Amino acid sequence: MRWRVAFPGICVLLLIAVILTSQGERHVSLSDGVVAYFKRQQPIFAEKTVQLRRHIEQLQPGDSTSLLAARQALRECRISYKSIAFFLEYFFASEAYVFNAPAKYEIEEPYIEYEEPVGLQQIEALLYDPQVWQHRPELAAQATVLVQTAQDLHALLYQFSATSAQVTESIQQELIRIMTLYITGYDAPLLKSGIAEAAAAMKAIDTMLTPYQDLDKKDSIKYYLQQGIHMLSTQPDFDSFDRLSFLVNNALPLQRLLLNSNHDLFSATALKKDVFPHKDITGDTALGRRLFFEKALSGNATRSCATCHQPERYFTDGLMRNRSLTGNEVLPRHTPGLLYAAYQYSQFWDGRVQSLEEQVKAVMHSPQEMNANDDTVLHRLHNMPNYRGISLLQVQASLAAYLRTLAPFNSLFDHYMAGNKQALTDEQREGGNIFMGKGQCATCHFAPLFNGLIPPRYNRTEFEVLGIPAVDDLTHPLPDMDSGRLAFFPIGFYKGTFKTPTVRNTAVTAPYMHNGAFRNMEQVIDFYNKGGGNGIGLSVPNQTLSAVPLQLTPKEKKALIAFMEALTDRDPIAH
Structure with missing residues (x-):
């Protein structure tokens, strides 16, 4: 239910693992094994697409029985797809796209190519639309595309070859999808089949790795796979599934074994900052921290970065919207926080620049924000003992280097995921499960950063159209007139589009949204x-x-807020 914005990037997780303890024949067997497995599963999936098409063709206007049957067929088809997703998503991304693309237009930047919504997610959106009966022709066309593509999948194996390292990496990425996408309902938010889909995906991993695992050893890959499959299979209800327990007790220990490392997805080192956009010039972090508080960088020498990004306020300003440098006008958007800003492929609410260095430059040159004249700034700095000889490139690089240190990963949630099971209260754990489940928060705020970085490669930043009102009156809402990314990329689909920020430290950084419309978290949750x-x-x-309303109860809303409070870093200034 979102579109994709593609940026250059690489897989930022350490996905080089040693699953097999020997070389040669065993490695060849793993590669051969994935081919044999796909040959077995492909006809099953193809038949599920045929059954789905049949039930779609049998839809009768006003007949709820035929509609429920079609939805059930879709559920079975999705589960079957997840049995081969690890293979298709890694080796044949274009075919995987046909089956499981988001149910919205995709926009490929910088070429601005549009891709029509297609596949299982689009069928879900249509089957749950109130006007479903009017969509029967489109549903039939979508189903036919699935059937034809699924039946031809066997042709992909012609002259196919893969190394064991590639198969291993495909499994690694699938485990991340299980942890961040499947159990959160990312690609089946209405069907709510994510738990069963995760079970199918884990069974596929188990089948692939069984020949190489010790079947009796506890604390082994096999052990955690079996425990995870059991939990997913015996607790299939989407809303009540205990995601935090699944992650801490099964998925993360499994990932650490697959990585042959003490680190996992929720480790502070899981995502590498140096793969995100940055300039080649090396900045001085200590110098950057001094410059962060330096008012000489502004045109009238009255404003520093810290004026609006106050460390004691978790690098925000607590205002709906700050004022311009002269104080004569209100800035168009709410001041975003800087914590974890390094983990993004674009900066500013509309994503108009990519690197932190570019962001620093843009803010300094903005007439409303810093209104800096380069020659004047350099003249001032060169007359100050701490900055003699400094260049503007060094200013930008050093400030960016300092901003990259603002990633504490020191919240109660982080301590819980690291093994301290007493770090969260029962209410906070309940809220975490709502965040990653019924509340659908994690379908846009992806773990572990809880921002718009899309798993499993974390090489794309997501933008969303939420329909934020101009003010916090939800009974008589007024439309917000900010065009968002449209002003930067003038294409219709970007109207009202904004970057998905992290919700880490959100409990202490009100107000919220790009325009600061919501004063507290209760209003935000009510809006969603x-x-x-x-x-x-x-x-x-x-x-x-x-x-579609989330139907959250007052108790669930309260728990959700408690979880958000658990995402507050203990001492961000020290970092």
């Missing part, structure tokens, strides 16, 4: 619970957030 802009009565044709 009602289905975003469309849900509260605004007309947002390109909204990427589902307009």
Whole structure:
């Protein structure tokens, strides 16, 4: 239910693992094994697509029985797909796209190529649309594409070859999808089949790795696979599934074994900062920290970075929108926080620059923010003992270097995921499961950063259209007139589009949203619970957030806020 914005990048997790303890024949067997496995599973999946098409063709207007049968067929088809997803998603991404692309237009940057919504997610969106009966022709066309593509999948194996390292990496990436996408309902938010899909994916991994594992040894890959499959299979209800227990007790120990490392997805070192956009010039972190508080960088020498990004306020300013440098006007957008800003492929709410160095330069040159003249700034700095001889490139690089240190990973949640099971209260754990489940928060705020970095490669930044109102009155909402990314990329699908920020430290950084419209978390949750802009009565044709109400209870909302409080870093200033 979102579109993709593609950026250059690489897989940023350490996905080189030693699963096999010997070389030669065993490695060849793993490569051969994936081919044999796919040959067995492909006809099963192809038949599931045929059954889905049959039930779609049998849809009758007003007949709820035929609609429920079609939805059940879709569920079975999705589960079957997840049995081969690790193979297709890694080795044949274009075919995987046909089956499981988001149910919205995809936009490939910088070429601005549009891709029509297609596949299982689009069928889900249509089957759950109130006007479902009017979509029968499109549903039939979508199903036919699935059937034809699924039946031809066997041709992919012609002259196919893969190394054991590639197969291993495909399994690694699938485990990350299980932890961050499947159990959160990312690609089946209405069907809520994510737990069963995760079980199918883990069974596929288990089948692939069984010949190489000690079947009796506890604390082994086999042990955690079996324990995870058991939990997913015996607790299939999406809303009540205990995701935190699954992660801590099964998935993360399994990942550490697969990585042959003490690190996992929630380790502070899991995502490498140096793969995100940055300039080649090396910055001085200590110098950058001094410059962060240096008012000489502004045109009238009255404002520093810390004026608006106050460390004691978790690098925000606590205002709905700050004022311009002269104080004569209000800035157009809410001041975003800087914590974890290094883990992004674009900066600013509209993503108009990529690197932190570019962000520093843009803010300094903005007439409303710093209004800096380069020659004047350099003249001032060169007359100060700490900055003699400094260049503007060094200013930008050093400030960016300092910003890259602002990633504490020191919240109660981080301690819990690292093994301290007493770090979270029962209410916070319940809230975490709602965040990653019924509340659908984690379908846009992806673990472990809880921002718009899309797993499993974390090489794309997501933008969303939420339909945020101009003010916090949800009963009589007024449309926000900010065009968002449209002003930077003038294409219709970007109207009202904004980058998905991290929700780490959100409990202490009110107000919220790009315009600061919501004063507290209760208002934010209420907005999402009602289905975003469309849900509260605004007309947002390109909204990427589902307009279906979440049906959260008061108790669940309270628990969700408790979990958000557990994402607060203990001492961000020290970092």
